[in-house]
Amino acid sequence: MLAKRMTIMLVITGIVLGLIFGYKAVGNYFMNQFFDNMPIPPVTITENTVEEQEWRRTLTAVGTVNAEKGAMVTAQTSGVLRGIHFENGQQVKQGDRLFSLDTEVAEAERYRLHTMLEQAEQELRRLTPLLSNNNVSKADVERAENQVNQARAALAAQDALIRQKTPRAPFDGVLGIRQVNLGEYITPGTGLVQLTSFDPIYVQFNVVEQRLSLLHSGMEIQVQVDAYPERTFTGHINAIAPNVDASTRTVEVQAVFRNEDHALRPGMFARVTLPLGEPRVVKVIPKTAIQFNPFGNLVFLIAEEGEGLKVTQRLIRTGDEQGDMIEVVQGLNVGDRVASSGLLKLRNGSTVLINSDPALQPSTDTQPTPNNG
Numbered sequence: 001m002l003a004k005r006m007t008i009m010l011v012i013t014g015i016v017l018g019l020i021f022g023y024k025a026v027g028n029y030f031m032n033q034f035f036d037n038m039p040i041p042p043v044t045i046t047e048n049t050v051e052e053q054e055w056r057r058t059l060t061a062v063g064t065v066n067a068e069k070g071a072m073v074t075a076q077t078s079g080v081l082r083g084i085h086f087e088n089g090q091q092v093k094q095g096d097r098l099f100s101l102d103t104e105v106a107e108a109e110r111y112r113l114h115t116m117l118e119q120a121e122q123e124l125r126r127l128t129p130l131l132s133n134n135n136v137s138k139a140d141v142e143r144a145e146n147q148v149n150q151a152r153a154a155l156a157a158q159d160a161l162i163r164q165k166t167p168r169a170p171f172d173g174v175l176g177i178r179q180v181n182l183g184e185y186i187t188p189g190t191g192l193v194q195l196t197s198f199d200p201i202y203v204q205f206n207v208v209e210q211r212l213s214l215l216h217s218g219m220e221i222q223v224q225v226d227a228y229p230e231r232t233f234t235g236h237i238n239a240i241a242p243n244v245d246a247s248t249r250t251v252e253v254q255a256v257f258r259n260e261d262h263a264l265r266p267g268m269f270a271r272v273t274l275p276l277g278e279p280r281v282v283k284v285i286p287k288t289a290i291q292f293n294p295f296g297n298l299v300f301l302i303a304e305e306g307e308g309l310k311v312t313q314r315l316i317r318t319g320d321e322q323g324d325m326i327e328v329v330q331g332l333n334v335g336d337r338v339a340s341s342g343l344l345k346l347r348n349g350s351t352v353l354i355n356s357d358p359a360l361q362p363s364t365d366t367q368p369t370p371n372n373g
Helices: 002-037 104-132 138-164 209-214
Strands: 041-043 047-049 051-055 058-074 079-084 099-101 173-175 192-208 220-225 232-240 250-257 269-275 280-286 292-293 297-303 308-322 325-330 338-339 351-354
Touching: 104 138, 104 297, 192 209, 192 269, 209 250, 220 250
Parallel strands: 041 351
Antiparallel strands: 047 338, 051 280, 058 192, 058 269, 079 099, 173 192, 192 250, 220 232, 220 269, 232 250, 280 325, 292 297, 297 308, 297 338, 308 325
């Protein structure tokens, strides 16, 4: 009797479990069918069309603006500062007087040396006629001549010392802000004021050694600086360093620019562009339209399918870049439509919607400049 009950319970349990697992299996089946057949919502993207532009191959670099001449005017001798003969920021010519140090002691010493020279010359004039009468020896006359020469040298040295107490501009340029005040005691080597020549002015930059064969003296060069984002300054290469830096494998290049309005200032960061060769017509798209991968670069080509739009992946080969645009060497034709944003959400065959809001369109500027407010 007990065995019969156990058999009935096992049968009932098996039926219940079978019903449970069967229900679960049927539910999973219909759920999978629902998700498999559920329509995928379209992905919202922006689009751009492959277009032709005339490009000139360029070489880009970054550099620094440097003055042709620049120096800190320093004191060569000591003394109390008695005069300042310029205004901060003033333009001066070579030889213009900038400062005056106290010269009272130096002038008194010059007077003493001048008196000694006069005495030595007078003694020489007295001895010279006596030599012809053998009233003095030749050695006495030579000794007198040496004393005159020594007195003249001492006076010349003192005159030089007095001139050093009046620092002057060593070249034409613009003065900075003076570093000293009236009444200060100045010692040799004290920096007095910065003097800088602005026109012409240099831009120095480095180029990788692989590009060295493209450079030559006299080559045109263009520069942009953040202070004047709308301006392009044009100059030419005037010097190429003879050696390649072994640590960076780059060569230093110097270009010279006219700078009559003093727009370029030493120390500025410069973006350098060197045009290479003649202009050529190229196919271009925004860089944002490309998925850059180790195995190759991909774009999503947009095409109409039925009443909607779908994308397909296509492998392309790219070339030069200018600003926000990139050259397409192979894989696309002029007029092809490509997705230019939202690429991370796309898969091959995805349905898409095009967002034409101008505020969301990627930049297509070949010469972008930063907005410094």
